[in-house]
Amino acid sequence: MDLITKAPKGTQDLTPEKTRRWQIAEQVLIGEAELNGFGEIRTPAFEHTELFQRGMGDVTDVVEKQMYTFEDKGGRSVTLRPEGTAGAVRAMLENGLYNAGYPVKLYYNIPCYRYEKPQAGRMREFRTFGVEVFGAAEPIADAQMIAMAMSAFKRLGLEDVGLQLNSIGCPECRKEYHRALKEYFTGNRDKLCSTCLSRLDRNPMRILDCKNPECKELAKNAPVITDYLCGDCREHFNKVQEYLTALGIGFELDPGLVRGLDYYTRTVFEFPSGSLGFALGGGGRYDGLVEEMGGSPTPGLGFGLGMDRIMLALEEGKVEFPEEDRCEVYIAAMGDKAQVKALELVDRLHRCGIIADCDICGRGLKAQMKYAGKIGAKFSMVLGEDELSSGSAVLKDMSSGETRKVSIGDDFVDGYLTFSTAQEDLSF
RNA sequence: GUGGACGUAGCUUAGCUGGUCAAAGCGCCAGAUUGUGGCUCUGGAGACCGUGGGUUCGAAUCCCACCGCCCACCCCA
Numbered sequence: 001m002d003l004i005t006k007a008p009k010g011t012q013d014l015t016p017e018k019t020r021r022w023q024i025a026e027q028v029l030i031g032e033a034e035l036n037g038f039g040e041i042r043t044p045a046f047e048h049t050e051l052f053q054r055g056m057g058d059v060t061d062v063v064e065k066q067m068y069t070f071e072d073k074g075g076r077s078v079t080l081r082p083e084g085t086a087g088a089v090r091a092m093l094e095n096g097l098y099n100a101g102y103p104v105k106l107y108y109n110i111p112c113y114r115y116e117k118p119q120a121g122r123m124r125e126f127r128t129f130g131v132e133v134f135g136a137a138e139p140i141a142d143a144q145m146i147a148m149a150m151s152a153f154k155r156l157g158l159e160d161v162g163l164q165l166n167s168i169g170c171p172e173c174r175k176e177y178h179r180a181l182k183e184y185f186t187g188n189r190d191k192l193c194s195t196c197l198s199r200l201d202r203n204p205m206r207i208l209d210c211k212n213p214e215c216k217e218l219a220k221n222a223p224v225i226t227d228y229l230c231g232d233c234r235e236h237f238n239k240v241q242e243y244l245t246a247l248g249i250g251f252e253l254d255p256g257l258v259r260g261l262d263y264y265t266r267t268v269f270e271f272p273s274g275s276l277g278f279a280l281g282g283g284g285r286y287d288g289l290v291e292e293m294g295g296s297p298t299p300g301l302g303f304g305l306g307m308d309r310i311m312l313a314l315e316e317g318k319v320e321f322p323e324e325d326r327c328e329v330y331i332a333a334m335g336d337k338a339q340v341k342a343l344e345l346v347d348r349l350h351r352c353g354i355i356a357d358c359d360i361c362g363r364g365l366k367a368q369m370k371y372a373g374k375i376g377a378k379f380s381m382v383l384g385e386d387e388l389s390s391g392s393a394v395l396k397d398m399s400s401g402e403t404r405k406v407s408i409g410d411d412f413v414d415g416y417l418t419f420s421t422a423q424e425d426l427s428f
Numbered sequence: 429g430u431g432g433a434c435g436u437a438g439c440u441u442a443g444c445u446g447g448u449c450a451a452a453g454c455g456c457c458a459g460a461u462u463g464u465g466g467c468u469c470u471g472g473a474g475a476c477c478g479u480g481g482g483u484u485c486g487a488a489u490c491c492c493a494c495c496g497c498c499c500a501c502c503c504c505a
């Protein structure tokens with residue numbers, strides 16, 4: 001197949017039928033966010049490259065090898081966003097959203113881009129539904145955020161989504177942990193891959209999720225972060241667990257859960273799918289990020305959900321979607337004059353919020369009727385010379401076959417409504 | 429980055445021990461006594477069998493390369 005007839009690798013088209021289902025799912029998530037007082041923020045699809053390097057950490061896999069980075073015609077290095085948090089933080093600061101008072105609660109539903117080898121649930125262009133909260137340092141915020149996600153999963157009809165939880169501490173207690181990690185890995189430095197050797201000094205935690213088999217083996221016996229949490233972090237983590245339990249939300253502690261981005265502090269979590277081999281999303285707290293990006297010290301936390309993955313999970317779980325709103329009236333017309341009249345009547349129906357349609361392909365009467373049947377029209381009507389001169393036409397109930405004469409004059413819509421609602425009453 | 433499968437009409441596929449093999453279903457279009465759909469019947473359009481080489485008298489069918497796509501590992505959303 002020609003290059004131009006094929007979407008680029010790792011991208012997909014959402015056809016109307018698919019898009020309809022996406023919109024329904026998105027609406028559930030948006031609804032959940034708005035119930036919790038979140039407002040939608042829309043930020044650019046590309047940002048200055050430094051934003052992501054600074055925000056996500058330049059030793060991360062994403063920044064090191066998965067970003068779509070290019071120079072624009074003005075010589076600036078820009079990058080298609082690989083995630084939503086960095087842009088949200090930037091926009092929050094740039095627009096002074098904190099001036100309205102804390103907490104600032106934002107959500108977004110955006111396409112993101114990463115250069116990866118595509119497979120199920122992993123696209124180069126993928127959609128993320130994310131939320132961010134700024135200015136809330138208390139563990140209750142962590143619990144509420146997680147509860148919100150779990151509630152959304154439930155409302156979507158996804159019953160088997162899990163929750164994995166960990167705390168990776170604050171910079172203070174992480175210092176201790178880094179020291180211990182460094183000591184451990186330095187003692188085994190001859191077994192580390194070259195990438196990890198460079199990570200050893202800069203960011204030893206990254207070694208824990210290196211893909212190299214030898215590094216993985218080493219990581220198994222490495223010191224565990226939760227043994228090194230400082231008093232405050234330990235208490236924070238305990239409280240989060242306590243609140244979740246009080247809310248009836250089950251979770252699994254996973255000391256190995258580190259997350260792929262550097263900005264996380266304290267609470268981190270993922271939502272593993274029960275039926276698919278990957279997480280539907282994840283997130284955590286990032287108390288140092290806002291300051292790192294030039295703002296004043298501000299706690300923050302958020303999560304991102306992979307919309308593509310949620311859609312896969314809904315499919316896998318055979319979650320049913322409501323039927324599409326079908327065409328209610330189809331007006332078939334014969335001849336130029338009747339066609340114009342049909343268009344006018346259809347327009348009048350539209351003004352009353354009634355889904356109506358007529359032919360625009362120049363088809364014959366029979367083909368038009370066939371089309372009406374195909375699109376599932378509830379009622380049909382035929383317009384020709386006779387109807388135009390008599391001022392009335394026959395409205396037909398497509399499923400029962402019942403017909404009734406209605407005026408096509410000024411009182412057309414009234415007449416239509418009388419007949420159509422009467423028909424619906426019969427069906428009940 | 430490593431590994432595995434696949435690539436035939438719009439869609440789903442058959443054909444794959446090489447020689448009427450270019451098919452079927454669905455979809456689409458048009459007809460079945462002239463202005464009424466759904467069922468049935470009939471007909472029609474539509475594929476250089478992913479691309480390029482090679483083996484052969486002859487390849488969709490065997491070999492190689494490339495491209496594409498899907499999946500697993502890894503990681504993440």
